[in-house]
Amino acid sequence: MAHPIINEDECIGCGICVDACPQDVLAVEGSVAVVENEDSCIGCGECLEECPMGAITEIAED
Numbered sequence: 782m783a784h785p786i787i788n789e790d791e792c793i794g795c796g797i798c799v800d801a802c803p804q805d806v807l808a809v810e811g812s813v814a815v816v817e818n819e820d821s822c823i824g825c826g827e828c829l830e831e832c833p834m835g836a837i838t839e840i841a842e843d
């Protein structure tokens with residue numbers, strides 16, 4: 782199952798990744814992005830490409 786890895790130290794909670802995700806996998810809680818619906822992730826990489834901070838470091842497969 783694919784899922785994004787988020788570096789909480791770099792994330793500014795802007796929500797761009799939330800909007801970029803076609804599967805509603807991500808949410809911003811407090812001031813940091815979190816993986817809310819991991820089972821829905823299709824590994825497309827849109828969140829990683831759109832993050833302005835490079836806070837999504839990889840799309841992991843496991």
Ligand code: SF4
Nearest residue numbers: 802822823825826828
């Ligand atoms: S890889 Fe694609 S489906 Fe998965 S969280 Fe990122 S934007 Fe959403």
Ligand code: SF4
Nearest residue numbers: 792793795796798832
């Ligand atoms: S786009 Fe990047 S900086 Fe913005 S909320 Fe998502 S992970 Fe955090």
